[in-house]
Amino acid sequence: MKILVTGGLGYIGSHVTTLLLNKGISVICLDNLENSSEVVLDGIKTITRRQPIFKNLDIRDKNLLRILFDEHIDIKGVIHFAAYKSVEESVRKPLQYYQNNVGGLLNLIEILTKEEIPLIFSSSCTVYGQSKKLPISESEPFQPPTSPYGFTKQVGEKIIEHSCTAYPNFSAILLRYFNPIGAHPTAKIGENPQGIPQNLVPFLTQTVIGKHPVLKIFGSDYNTPDGTCIRDYIHVMDLAQAHIDSLNFLISSKESIFETFNVGTGNGVSVLELIKTFEKVTGEKVPYEYCEARSGDTVSSFADVEKIEKKIGWKANYSLEEALKNAWEWEKNH
Numbered sequence: 663m664k665i666l667v668t669g670g671l672g673y674i675g676s677h678v679t680t681l682l683l684n685k686g687i688s689v690i691c692l693d694n695l696e697n698s699s700e701v702v703l704d705g706i707k708t709i710t711r712r713q714p715i716f717k718n719l720d721i722r723d724k725n726l727l728r729i730l731f732d733e734h735i736d737i738k739g740v741i742h743f744a745a746y747k748s749v750e751e752s753v754r755k756p757l758q759y760y761q762n763n764v765g766g767l768l769n770l771i772e773i774l775t776k777e778e779i780p781l782i783f784s785s786s787c788t789v790y791g792q793s794k795k796l797p798i799s800e801s802e803p804f805q806p807p808t809s810p811y812g813f814t815k816q817v818g819e820k821i822i823e824h825s826c827t828a829y830p831n832f833s834a835i836l837l838r839y840f841n842p843i844g845a846h847p848t849a850k851i852g853e854n855p856q857g858i859p860q861n862l863v864p865f866l867t868q869t870v871i872g873k874h875p876v877l878k879i880f881g882s883d884y885n886t887p888d889g890t891c892i893r894d895y896i897h898v899m900d901l902a903q904a905h906i907d908s909l910n911f912l913i914s915s916k917e918s919i920f921e922t923f924n925v926g927t928g929n930g931v932s933v934l935e936l937i938k939t940f941e942k943v944t945g946e947k948v949p950y951e952y953c954e955a956r957s958g959d960t961v962s963s964f965a966d967v968e969k970i971e972k973k974i975g976w977k978a979n980y981s982l983e984e985a986l987k988n989a990w991e992w993e994k995n996h
Contacts, residue, residue: 664737665737666741668742668743669692669784671695673854674743676698676706676851677901678741680846681903681906683714688715692719694721697746721744721770722761722766739909739913740770743784744766745762747811749808749809749860749958753810759810759814763814763818780832780834780912781822782905782912783837787840787841788807792805797964798924800924804816809958826918833912835912838922838923840893840964841894842897844986845991847899849995851992852993863895867989867992870948876949881953886932886962888934890932892961893963895931896925896926896985900925903976907974923970924969926964926965926978937950939982942983943987943990
């Protein structure tokens with residue numbers, strides 16, 4: 663069996679590629695290297711003693727994408743990560759986000775529906791906006807998106823849903839991530855954002871190691887127990903396993919499937935709680951200061967994960983402590 667992983671050298675894609683290779687599955691790793699590096703291949707090879715087939719290719723190039731599928735007619739499934747993901751950047755560069763996240767997906771879907779190849783789609787809890795109910799279940803209606811990035815995820819989900827309806831032999835699962843953190847326990851691959859990190863944990867670890875003078879906490883008077891935002895932080899290894907379990911579910915099914923699953927721990931953790939946990943497991947002190955709240959940030963967001971646990975049998979196994987310890991080991995070794 664051969665699986666195509668788009669964005670396969672990115673943060674989550676590289677961990678999924680590693681798990682697939684460790685299970686003896688052949689992987690085609692597609693990445694345009696815009697937000698990643700070929701160096702990641704060295705980490706994957708060190709961990710697995712195997713290497714994926716690497717293709718430096720942009721999913722916006724429809725012709726090259728078609729050639730790839732013609733060359734590899736034994737692709738049995740696609741896990742799609744090749745998308746831009748910065749809320750802040752999407753506000754400044756909306757057309758770039760629409761061209762890649764929507765246009766690239768359309769190129770891919772056109773081929774997958776024709777070839778009847780199942781898809782696992784990288785979605786996000788941003789589709790919910792500030793949910794009126796907590797924990798957030800998959801049935802919770804979308805709120806108006808607060809950024810072009812969030813809008814591309816909502817549109818992407820609808821494109822896939824409508825495609826599954828129109829092409830009855832095409833199957834897909836949408837995985838709505840909450841907040842992935844951590845790194846591979848070997849510290850050979852991890853989160854390596856380009857420029858200033860947009861996510862809390864890499865900014866935190868970079869601050870502690872000395873790359874930034876202080877960690878900025880955006881907002882201190884939210885309606886939460888300690889005034890800081892609450893999120894559902896999931897270890898990247900648990901998230902990677904959710905993709906593989908979902909793909910196995912699709913491939914083994916005798917009928918066409920369209921499903922949506924939350925992927926999180928089901929637990930809400932505040933920014934201050936995360937900082938204190940990091941300090942406890944690493945023995946390091948985190949310098950931080952409060953800043954004005956950012957426009958568009960939700961107050962609280964954590965998942966109801968009952969559906970994926972019951973339907974697929976997946977459940978998060980790593981603790982917050984393990985995730986933060988692995989993130990710190992990656993930062994020190996990177």
